[in-house]
Amino acid sequence: MTGVLVEPLTASPMRSLLRHRFSSRVDRALVFLSSEGEDRVVHPRGTSACPYRPPSLTMVRRKAFGQVCWVSLVEHDAAVDAFDRTPDGWLQPSARRTVTWWVSDPVAAARKRLLEQEVPSWIARDLAGRDGASRISGGDPAQADDAAARPGSVRDMECQVPEVGIAYRVHLPAASPLPDSSTRPAVPSDWGDEQRAAYRFYREVVAQGPCSLAALWLLRHPDQAREVLDWTVQNQTLLTDKAEWEHSLVGLLQGLSAADRGFVGIKLAELLSGLGIPHADEVLDRVQGGQSPNTHGYPERQ
Template sequence: MSDESQMRLFVRSTRPPWREILGHRWSGARDWSLVLRDAAGNCFFLGHRGDPEDTGAYVPVPDEAAAPGLRGGYTDVFRVDTTEHVDTQAVGLPTVYGRESVDLWVSWWVHDPVRVVRAKTVHGWHVVRSHLTSALRHLAEAQEVAGSGLGAPEIMQHLSMPQRLEETGLSYRVFDVRLRETGEELLLGQEEGEGVRYSWTPSRRGEYEFCLQALHAGPASLAALWLLRHPDQVREVLSWAVDHQDLLSPPRTDWQEELAVLLGTLTDQERKEISCLLRDRLSALGRPVPGETA
């Protein structure tokens, strides 16, 4: 992962220009390039430009700067980092379970060292992250207008190919989406939106079945599930449990007590009728009936 506080995409060299030119030619380096500038502000380039070989697409970069000569009158020489960098952007995607925290794994690189120097793009990840955030928000809005959900498949479909930032000389692509635990994240889409395909892929059906069982199990299971997803809300869950004991532990009653209470509410006539019915039923079962003589 890159550290913007220490990493710079280009640095000014203190060595004579001819030494830098010869050093680059002899080394055959591909992880850094040279950009030289003369007194008139013209730039000259020596090194590699374009996309890494494993990005899935290669778009040639026009040669806007000529190759330098050993006798050129150069006033500035810059070494430009052309290695491929990897960083992550935390994103909160809307699902039927609430927000789903994921990390977007982003690969970014310098595809045009000359433009990096001209635009003074010293720290690349800040520029890439700003563009990625804007692209994600536009994608979320477009998916909402189309009535579709925004999830990992849509993000990979639209952002897995190299994205050009022509003015700054940078490119990037999203190469993976992974679940994450906690942390600050970019929130996208509507919380209660329907049709979120990210939540209904085959790999998520186990979670769906688990939540379905929790619903069938009742309020106690739902409270436990909520506490699992929000462990910082223990006090709130305990307060809710105390205030809703009737839901979590329904009072257990004795049927005999309930029957006695019911009989106490009957009139004398009603009690006599029930006594007669009970006596006849006991006699039919062959049981002795109080008050009868054998």
């Protein structure tokens, strides 16, 4: 029932009553409205969830009710604009709150012919009244607690709007995430823009490794170029940009004999040829041409 909370009954009231009593649906109530004030409700959660008693079969048979309808009990989420009252009595938007609301009094919602799109404005009006009541005390904590302690208060996070038969629950705003100290280290609050910019610059230089640091040192001390050159020659392992697997592969190949390296080369060329790498067959033929016939006990190429 999108947008419609109250839907007139189009089937037989007696049949609908019997089917609803034995139904497993919990998302709607069957409401019987009477002009004599004998309103009745068949609530899927029983009389404990609703102050109205269900009708008897005799009442339904003699058509004691002027209107019968379905009322949705589904929970809805909505964004509601909260208002503050100015000193001169006007209301002005103050915040946007997220609420979950539902029909708590099916009879009131049915008599009001409530629509889903009307609910946020009712909640906003109720929030404004509750916030105003909490400020009547002028900041007196005892009176503020009394105002907030009544049933359905904002502090209880569940409020009633009896005029239209709905209840709502206000969601507290999510806490702001803490900054990630591992990626964004905190800097002193008394630093100026120049110090912060210098810090970011040097942090990036350090993150880029010894090459950037050596270049920065040479930029600041060009007269020490000979010392920087000697340092780079002596520390080539720190300045190379090879991955660890490359070092491991080079060490493995260096430990193989010439025949073993030739076999590895053939197998690699075969693999590249099978993957469709251009010129792989040409390289394979050239590598195989430089090898003697199968004298190492390795299997022939299939």
